[in-house]
Amino acid sequence: MSIFSHTSIPARTIIKDAQSSGNATNTGTGNATVSPKDAHSTGVGDSGRWSTRRIAMYACFVALSMALSFVEFPLIPGVPWLKYDPSGIVALVAGFAYGPAAALIVSILGFVPHLFISPWGTLMAWLVAVGLSVPAALIYRRMHTRSGAVLGLVVGALVALVLAIVGNLIITPMYAHMTVSQVAALIVPALLPFNLAKYAINCVVTFLIYKPVSDLLNRSAR
Numbered sequence: 001m002s003i004f005s006h007t008s009i010p011a012r013t014i015i016k017d018a019q020s021s022g023n024a025t026n027t028g029t030g031n032a033t034v035s036p037k038d039a040h041s042t043g044v045g046d047s048g049r050w051s052t053r054r055i056a057m058y059a060c061f062v063a064l065s066m067a068l069s070f071v072e073f074p075l076i077p078g079v080p081w082l083k084y085d086p087s088g089i090v091a092l093v094a095g096f097a098y099g100p101a102a103a104l105i106v107s108i109l110g111f112v113p114h115l116f117i118s119p120w121g122t123l124m125a126w127l128v129a130v131g132l133s134v135p136a137a138l139i140y141r142r143m144h145t146r147s148g149a150v151l152g153l154v155v156g157a158l159v160a161l162v163l164a165i166v167g168n169l170i171i172t173p174m175y176a177h178m179t180v181s182q183v184a185a186l187i188v189p190a191l192l193p194f195n196l197a198k199y200a201i202n203c204v205v206t207f208l209i210y211k212p213v214s215d216l217l218n219r220s221a222r
Helices: 011-021 052-069 087-098 100-109 112-115 119-142 146-173 180-185 185-222
Strands: 025-026 029-035
Touching: 029 112, 052 087, 052 100, 052 112, 087 100, 087 119, 087 146, 087 180, 100 119, 112 119, 119 146, 119 185, 146 180, 146 185
Parallel strands: none
Antiparallel strands: 025 029
């Protein structure tokens, strides 16, 4: 998923760009278009330039992530303190649309309000949100295909799962009045199934909606 324009670009401009990047092709009709290989290019986002529109879109993703971070509900019966929120989906979509920097920014800023409510819980949320979204965005940036999206989501989920387990073993005893052994005893019956379910929901929903969202962003950019 990406931001790109379907409109033709003057051949003179595209030839100049092609000399520096090699990412454009001439149509032979006096105009040039973005090649199919680059159909998922993030355009300005890839160039490193910050436009007003790009900043505005980041702000929208952050605001949506903040709002959804307060939509919490338990997934595993008997473990009500393990709550799921859909904000991770927003970070994944932002990462697919604008790259790993967007994934990192949305993952971090989206949980800032919780920092004043539960600092240790926020640290855990940051850890797993970044672990899920940034690797997924990095892989998808290099492989702009459905298989690249799937691979990115799977790798991101595995990284986040490892970080969640290790983070719980280190961080949870600091604030939950539990020993490391008590936390370790919860890995198989609670932590593992909860996180697997959480990342499965985030990845499946992201895979289903990222292309429609990308198309919507493309239309708004015209």
